[in-house]
Amino acid sequence: MKKALLDNPRCGMSVIVKTITRLTVGLILLYGIYIVLHGHLSPGGGFAGGVIIALSFVHLMLAFGKDFAITKFSPNLASYLESVGALMFLAIALVGFSGGAFFRNILSKGTPFSLFSAGTIPLSNIAISLKVGVGLFAIFLALVILEKSKEEE
Amino acid sequence: MNNTLIPFFVIIPLASAFLISFIGKFAKRIIIDALSCVSYLLLFVFSLYAVSLTHGAGGMPLVYTVGGWAPPFGISMVLDGLASFMLVTVNLIALCVIIFSLRYMERYTGKPKFHTLFALMVAGMNGVIVTGDLFNLYxxxxxxxxSSYALVAFGTEAEELEASFKYAIMGSVAASFIFIGIAFLYGFTSTLNMADMAHVLSNKPATWVIPFVSVLFFMGFGLKAALVPFHAWLPDAHPSAPASISAMLSGVLIKTLGVYALARIFFNVFGITPQQSSVLMFLGALSMLVAVVLALSQWDLKRLLAYHSISQIGYVVLGIGLATPLGILGGLFHLFNHSVFKSLLFLNSGAIDYVVHTRDLKEMSGLKEKMPVTAQTNLVASLSIAGIPPFNGFWSKLIIIFACIQSGHGGYAIAAVVGSLLTLASFMKVQKFAFLGELKEKNKNIREAPLSMTVAMVVLAVICIGGGFLLLPSFRFFISEAVQVLLNGNEYSSLVLGAVGR
Structure with a gap:
């Protein structure tokens, strides 16, 4: 079924766009993950990286059509992951109580400027990216689904 | 470590919001309802404990440093008399409204989403109250x-979406004014911590910045508080929302986001000047009179109540704007009282809507016979809002009028009396058309609203009747410590910075 959706000329844009998308979408996703993981070292972070991750899925949706994007990422999964992201962030903040204060950075800070450093900050970035990325994708999906239900009326 | 309590006012509703949105799709309704009720009950108990904590601290604020970072570098949370007073108000109303909503919101689809948004709204309000950081407040x-924009549109009918859109636009305009104001203050003082900012401002020469920022904040928070002439969104937004949401919006949201934030910034950060206080008084008196005149001609019950919210907010702002001990006492006491009776009135309108399916006063009549609890609680609330002794609204209005006369503003005192009389007139109209008279033929088979709804209404009505007792010497600390915080003015800075690390 996926294969059929992927090559269906009636879904999405022209074959040129589809081919380029196939090449670039993985790179965009990787770039988003890079921004998230280096959030404590370079400009960017959970929010910016999350937006880029969401854009890679939006890109898929634009090129291949909504139905294909939904097979990769269903709206239900999106709404679960969004809550998980928020709960993760809250949990990281609550774990700080074991060190004496809400949001206290209790993990070892490591050497500055190495990838595994800065204690809980990279973890918070991952939680934020999950919340923001999935949330943005869910908003886009909601707008598309609303448009479709209007056409059906 | 008494102050460990403070962040939980934000943690509990946030956790309940996201847990509910996570389990909402598959969990049983009863689990979600129970989770929600337990979290608001906990919040209410914690806020009562917060009052005893601040009372025990003898007027000194309790400060919590988030992440262990001391101010002015980190975000701090401050619990003082005013904050605990507001926390009790917000969480009391939230608890009553959520009990009412258990049955009322069954009419709408997506009840878990309602619980999530409601919890986020409470988290936001509690956060505004306890935060000691200006950007955090924003x-x-x-x-x-x-979350309130989303809640206004909860019914997703054309009217609700339009009201929500209007509300969202006006709310965003208000937020941008506030944001620009905060940006100017940050540029001027190089700090965002409110206590530190007050300290820096008191050592700076007077320039154009503070008057300019004051105007921005008057517009921004004035829009959030729906003072005349910034009130245009409220009569659309509040009636369109489901009744339990209107109770929350009119009862506490406009007060927390508007009046509390305004008072906190003008009194404790700027140290209020006579000019600012006269602007507050004028806006208050204007709202009081204009809105009550507009309310007289309404036939939509909830729209009438929404106009009265603007008018009663006028009393609160007039009282606080007087900046005398008696005036602030009256203003804050009226804030508490108005939260109670206005939420009760909106819950009454929700109960009528639930049973009779109408908001039009001409469509109801004689409901007293079939809905005795709603009718009696509505009578209590109507008399309270109109300021009839011995209900709570009488005492707070009396104090405000005395305070006006005491500080030589006889005109405002007369305006307050006139506003009160017009309020009485318009609630007599509600009583006459909704509850007295002949029962309509089509309403012969209606029954009183279900138990959970009547319980919430009765609790609020009892508080309306007993509210006056808060002025007795043994209970007065609840309000007078909040008054003391505003009277301290700029000293807020040294009190808060001195309390860090204790």
Whole structure:
């Protein structure tokens, strides 16, 4: 079924766009993950990286059509992951109580400027990216689904 | 470590919001309802404990440093008399409204989403109250506002979407004024912590910045509080929302985001000047009179109540704007009283809507016979809002009028009396058309609203009747410590910075 959706000329844009998308979408996703993981070292972070991750899925949706994007990422999964992201962030903040204060950075800070450093900050970035990325994708999906239900009326 | 309590006012509703949105799709309704009720009950108990904590601290604020970072570098949370007073108000109303909503919201689809948004709104309001950081205040203000935009549109009918859109636009305009104001203050003082900012401002020469920022904040928070002439969104937004949401919006949201934030910044950060206080008084008196005149001609019950919210907010702002001990006492006491009776009135309108399916006063009549609890609680609330002794609204209005006369503002005192009389007139109209008279033929088979709804209404009505006792010497600390915080003015800075690390 996926294969059929992927090559269906009636879904999405022209074959040129589809081919380029196939090449670039993985790179965009990787770039988003890079921004998230280096959030404590370079400009960017959970929010910016999350937006880029969401854009890679939006890109898929634009090129291949909504139905294909939904097979990769269903709206239900999106709404679960969004809550998980928020709960993760809250949990990281609550774990700080074991060190004496809400949001206290209790993990070892490591050497500055190495990838595994800065204690809980990279973890918070991952939680934020999950919340923001999935949330943005869910908003886009909601707008598309609303448009479709209007056409059906 | 008494102050460990403070962040939980934000943690509990946030956790309950996201847990509910996570389990909402598959969990049983009863689990979600129970989770929600337990979290608001906990919040209410904690806020009562917060009052005893601040009372025990003898007027000294309790400060919590988030992440262990001391101010002015980190975000601090401050619990003082005013904050605990507001926390009790917000969480009391939230508890009553959620009990009412258990049955009322069954009419709508997506009840878990309602619980999530409601919890986010409470988290935002509690955050605004406890935060000691100006930018943090803005963030929590936006959390509360954004969830309220979604809640106004909860019914997703054309009218509700239009009201929500209007509300969202006006709310965003208000937020941008506030944001620009905060940006100017940050540029001027190089700090965002409110206590530190007050300290820096008191050592700076007077320039154009403070008057300019004051105007921005008057517009921004004035829009959030729906003072005349910034009130245009409220009569659309509040009636369109489901009744339990209107109770929350009119009862506490406009007060927390508007009046509390305004009072906190003008009194404790700027140290109020006579000019600012006269602007507050004028806006208050204007709202009081204009809105009550507009309310007289309404036939939509909830729209009438929404106009009265603007008018009663006028009393609160007039009282606080007097900046005398008696005036602030009256203003804050009226804030508490108005939260109670206005939420009760909106819950009454929700109960009528639930049973009779109408908001039009001409469509109801003689409901007293079939809905005795709603009728009696509505009578209590109507008399309270109109300021009839011995209900709570009488005492707070009396104090405000005395305070006006005491500080030589006889004109405002007369305006307050006239506003009160017109309020009485318009609630007599509600009583006459909704509850007295002949029962309509089509309403012969209606029954009183279900138990959970009547329980919430009765609890609020009892508080309306007993509210006056809060002025007795043994209970007065609840309000007078909040008054003391505002009277301390700029000393807020040294009190808060001195309390860090204790």
């Amino acid at each position: 963030v929590f203000l936006e959390i509360a506002s954004l």
